[in-house]
Amino acid sequence: DVKVTQSSRYLVKRTGEKVFLECVQDMDHENMFWYRQDPGLGLRLIYFSYDVKMKEKGDIPEGYSVSREKKERFSLILESASTNQTSMYLCASSPPGNYEQYFGPGTRLTVT
């Protein structure tokens, strides 16, 4: 079975802190994605990566950056957390062609 893990299920950070969200997949997938999910808005794509050291902006990249130094790991970085970044963050991975995405359990981030 594909397994996508995220470093934390729940996280509480203060405004202005630098936040790292880690995602690891064990199926040697080329593609990895970061989404945020908010009530009434559904899943929105923040960043994605089709290869190591490669990244592409999604629909809402402002305030975020990413890092993919290894194929299995894709990190989401909030350089200076703000309260409007309080959300559920979901990581996903897929093989080439993006035929199906496999999701991690999510990280619920609260910024106070």
Place this chain on the structure above:
Amino acid sequence: KNQVEQSPQSLIILEGKNCTLQCNYTVSPFSNLRWYKQDTGRGPVSLTIMTFSENTKSNGRYTATLDADTKQSSLHITASQLSDSASYICVVRSGGNTPLVFGKGTRLSVIA
């Protein structure tokens, strides 16, 4: 603009009853459509996938239909159980490695 619209936004049904969730899309070109189930606080899990040539596909008590001409899909749940309480998300793939297009989901609550 590629969009996926789901209805209703939320639904409450009694245990044992049937229900149908709707998904309309404007994504073009079309590759496939997938229904995900997302339990509260968890990542989405794939229920079924429909390609252009498929009209109906079942997965236990879940039956998905696709009308590629009218760009509509439905998810029918038979003999609902309390464990069916979740959000159901319709996702359309356009092709290649392009990002998936997500609906905002239908929140289903099954009550005893």
